[in-house]
């Protein structure tokens with residue numbers, strides 16, 4: 428492919444496409460809006476920019492295959508999963524037809540992303556596809572998810588993917604021009620917010636849920652996604668995917684919607700994963716006057732300082748370290764199972780507990796801790 432001159436400095440971008448763009452008429456997957464997005468992908472690639480797609484819409488694309496009764500009433504979870512399974516095929520076939528280079532499907536759950544080994548495997552697959560000129564297209568694996576396993580919305584998923592792919596830019600294509608100071612579908616006087624330098628509570632308070640028949644999460648999950656992405660140093664845009672003008676503006680180096688500025692001091696990949704992708708499987712509760720330095724000295728944490736071990740976690744799981752009063756101190760990888768930690772913290776003989784720890788090693792390690800003191 429001939430390389431074209433670029434007005435943007437992007438090296439690798441993630442484009443998230445919302446359900447309303449995939450199945451605008453709720454009559455199967457339509458290429459109507461996807462064509463403009465595909466042309467944008469092609470132009471980016473021609474400029475030497477690597478692209479990863481996160482495509483919603485499997486449920487919306489598959490809904491028409493179910494009988495009218497299912498379509499008009501709120502479908503059960505089992506039927507929604509079946510819609511996703513069928514719609515995913517239609518959606519991927521549509522995307523694939525729009526490109527003259529190969530595409531690849533990656534279906535993930537939060538259960539995959541929060542497991543470090545599987546996360547690294549997903550990351551390696553994305554890089555390998557990009558190196559070979561293949562377009563990775565991701566979605567949540569809706570058919571196998573449960574409440575415990577799912578991310579639940581593709582905005583947050585796209586931010587996790589952008590971090591995994593080490594992207595510099597995340598573009599969330601939706602059915603509105605960007606973030607407004609209130610939902611524009613409910614308030615005709617709502618004003619577009621062009622730039623968000625900091626994601627504050629006030630910004631969150633502007634965002635409501637989805638109002639369309641097919642969207643999940645609305646603007647709320649887009650702000651959550653932006654919060655995750657900017658913490659990784661990723662420029663984030665929420666834009667209107669209905670119009671090709673959006674993509675021309677972006678390629679001219681301008682902002683057609685809402686731009687969220689990346690943090691000036693982004694987290695490194697591992698800390699970001701622990702803070703924004705991994706979920707704590709349990710917690711260690713320490714005294715309120717606990718004042719040991721967890722930063723750089725976390726390996727000194729002893730069982731005598733732990734007053735409770737909550738939850739059921741295994742060696743290698745992420746845990747939350749918090750004070751008794753609820754103050755969240757850190758997320759960390761536990762080198763002990765909850766069972767073993769409970770056993771040593773319950774020992775009256777402190778010498779035994781200390782000796783045990785001397786032989787078994789630190790409870791948490793400096794290389795696997797993310798401090799939460801700024802939250």
Ligand SMILES: Nc1ncnc2c1ncn2[C@@H]1O[C@H](COP(=O)(O)OP(=O)(O)O)[C@@H](O)[C@H]1O
Nearest residue numbers: 445446601607609610635637638642643645646
């Ligand atoms: N402050 C806001 N600004 C813009 N849109 C908002 C706001 N609050 C709620 N929304 C809703 O968020 C919707 C976009 O999210 P969603 O329906 O989940 O779409 P998508 O499928 O693109 O993820 C808008 O159509 C709108 O109804």
Ligand SMILES: N[C@@H](CCC(=O)OP(=O)(O)O)C(=O)O
Nearest residue numbers: 446483484485486580581643
């Ligand atoms: N994984 C779901 C999409 C969930 C979702 O977040 O939808 P959307 O709000 O349209 O981005 C699907 O493929 O239908």
